[in-house]
Amino acid sequence: MVSPQLSRLRMRLAGALACLALAWGAQAAAPAVALYYGHDIPLSEFRAFDLVxxxxxxGAHDLRALQPHTQAYAxxxxxxxxxxxxxxxxxxxxxxxxxxxxxxxxxIDQxxxxxxxxxxxxxxxxxxxxGFRGFFLDTLDSYRLAEKFDEQAQQRGLVRVVETLHQRFPGIKLIFNRGFDIVPQLPGKIEMLAAESLYQRWNAKAQRYEEVPEADRQWLLGQLRQVRERDGLPVLAIDYVDPHNRALARATAQKIAQDGFIPWVTDARLATIGIGSIEAVPRRVLVLYNGDESPTLNFANAHRYLQMPLNHMGYVTDYVDVRGV
Incomplete structure (x- = not known):
């Protein structure tokens, strides 16, 4: 016969495991997203991400450098x-x-x-x-920079743009950068909604990184939560931090994730590998060998004894013959 204490312990363990399963499931459901607008870093460095x-x-990006499961968005x-x-x-x-x-x-007048x-x-x-099948639609709200504009006419024009894309390119996938007002008008036509500057931002006019004012953050949080709950869309929050301040980038990404959004924290030019729901780490190892030891690299001791364990740990080996250094 099972004691009451043991029964209560089992129930608590079952509850804890259920919570962990839900947390793991939610984490697995959210894709790891990266944004990169530079040209110096090879796409192979983004192979760990689900969407780039x-x-x-x-740059002439070769999409084949990505993993087969990684979605490439332009x-x-x-x-x-x-x-x-x-x-x-x-x-x-x-x-x-x-x-x-x-x-x-x-x-442009929409x-x-x-x-x-x-x-x-x-x-x-x-x-x-x-070869691109996904597209990141930016500057959806920029018509508001004009001194005079018809809000409804501009929004109708944006809706026509999206509908035209779906008609012209069957299977197209779209990520919106903001555009909150037209999201409800386009059910089933948007894969994800993104927004910049939730906690940290780039001030283009002043040319500096800075914290987002609390009032602006609270307004944006309300918009993002509404899209997530009302429209059922995953939400990507993009923040900007000095690339030399990696600690702040990590802390910012963690805050975004705790809010229930997909994080991406990067530099103002989006020219570096930032921090998202995962953080890419260096995985290339330079191995020096002496070509006099063997007729080919395959028989060199450096290859025979290092290649397999390094690959098993997830590293990529680059070999350099010291004779040519």
Whole structure:
């Protein structure tokens, strides 16, 4: 016969295990997301992530360098365009609604009838042909930089852009950067919602990193929670920290995760490997060997005795013959 004390202990253990299972399940359900807009770091360094957003104009990225399970998303700016973009010269002057002086970009009037087709054909189309099936839609709210604009007309234009993308590219996946007001109008057409600057931000005008004011943070928290609960979308929070302050980046990512959002904390240019729900660590090991020891690398002692244990621990070995150093 089981004693009452043992029964209570079993119930407590079962409850604890159930809580752990729920926590593990929630953690497993949230993808590890990275954003990288640079060109110096090979994509192979992001193989541990489930989803990587990249600026395809900042280098000839070979998507094959990623793991088969890693989803590659291309960054595209919807309402802003910079002169460096290949399609900039094709945009008529009358389509330009305002100018973002902080980022030296033109704001496009979303109420223009021809804009959805132009955006699909000239912006997304070439990236689709390069193999991208996911797209990170940025600057969805930039029309508000204009002195005069029709809010409803701009939002209707943005909805037309998204609907055109789904019609033109079946199976397309979209991540919104903000655009809170149009999310309810596009059920089933958005994979994830992102927002920048929850705890730490980059002040483009002052050119400095800084903490987000409490009032701004509370407003954004309310928006993100509403999207998560009302629309059932995963939420990605992107914060900006000095890349030399790794401790603050870790602490910020942890705060974001505790709020129930997917974290990504990086530098202002998104040109480094930041910290998300996982932190990528260096895994390449330089192994020096003497080519005089054996006719080929396969028979060198460095390869025979180090390759297997290092690979087993998750490291990648790079060999250098000391004779050529």
């Amino acid at each position: 957003v990249m600026d395809a104009d900042h 960054y595209v700016s919807v309402t802003e365009v910079q002169a460096s973009r290949a399609y900039y010269a094709e945009i008529p002057a009358e389509w330009k609604l305002a100018r973002n002086h902080d980022w030296q970009s033109e704001v 109420s223009i009838d021809a804009w959805p087709d132009f955006f699909a054909s000239r912006v997304v189309g070439p990236l689709w042909q390069r």
